[in-house]
Amino acid sequence: MSDTLYIIGNGFDRYHDIPSDYLDFGRYLKEVDLATYRExxxxxxxxxxxxWEFEARLADFDVDTVIDYASQFLMSYGAEDWSDSGHHDYQCELNRVVEAISSTMRGRFADWIRQLRIPAANSFTGKPLPLDPTARYLNFNYTPTLQKAYGIADSQVLHIHGQASSSTxxxxxxxxxxxxxADSLNHGVDVEAADTRVLxxxxIVDDYFSAxxxxxxxxxxxxxPFFHSLRSVRRILVMGHSLxxxxxxxxxxITKHIDATTVTWxxxxxxxxxxxxxPMSELGIDPGLISLARLIDF
Incomplete structure (x- = not known):
């Protein structure tokens, strides 16, 4: 096996003309599920x-706005038009919003990834990248571009966040x-005095952040096992990953399992x-071990 590790990110797929940016997903979501897009x-x-910052922005869910919206379903127990549904209308509405953004959108994301067209080895018109088929690949992409466009064996590739070609x-x-x-919305709340529906x-909102x-x-x-296998790595090539x-x-x-004082990047x-x-500086990598290049110049 080669002493090289490739770290593959979305820029690799974009280089191969695959419309795989999160912005592309946003357009797809708006087209196929306008209701979820509007949420x-x-x-x-x-x-x-x-x-562009989609994953990080998932932490910026506007809790105040969603609670303010759902509060219209928080009927007073003494209201003249009270019905038994008032025991759970508020929670159901919060759950509807949370499910749309956490579960439904995730499903749409998987659908979108799995319908992306991956170029075959003989159909990509750009400059092929120099890949070693015996190297190890840490792939942050879900797509099988390495396998389809370059013939890299599945056994050489770890899809760290899942593989689109696997239905499971x-x-x-x-x-x-x-x-x-301390970040929980119920932190510090007097549960004995609080409205059970609010608790x-x-x-439900806390569960959004977990999901x-x-x-x-x-x-x-x-x-x-994969990370431990990197002890023999002497060279790391980062292709299209934003770090x-x-x-x-x-x-x-990775740096825990390599000789960080000699491995080149x-x-x-x-x-x-x-x-x-x-980001390389934040990892503590010696600048003398790092070279930078555009993908086309690899």
């Missing part, structure tokens, strides 16, 4: 950067905000070399 627009600040794989995406008990509603959290630590623990904060724990885990950048250099 996203209502409870997130969907500015120009939202879809759950595709992992989410934010990195690891909430504590239950708070738990959309990327369980990086758990994934790293599950994939320890974003949400995925930083994986890079930190070649990191791709899209337009700004400094944006690729900064």
């Amino acid at each position: 996203v627009e209502t409870y997130f600040a969907v500015d120009d950067a939202f879809w 794989d759950q595709l992992v995406l989410g934010h990195a905000w690891q909430r504590t008990l 239950e509603g708070n738990r 959309t959290f990327k369980p990086t630590d758990k994934i790293i623990l599950q994939q320890q 974003s904060e949400v995925d930083a724990p994986y890079l930190e885990e 070649k990191v791709s950048y899209h337009s700004n070399p400094a944006a690729a250099q900064a």
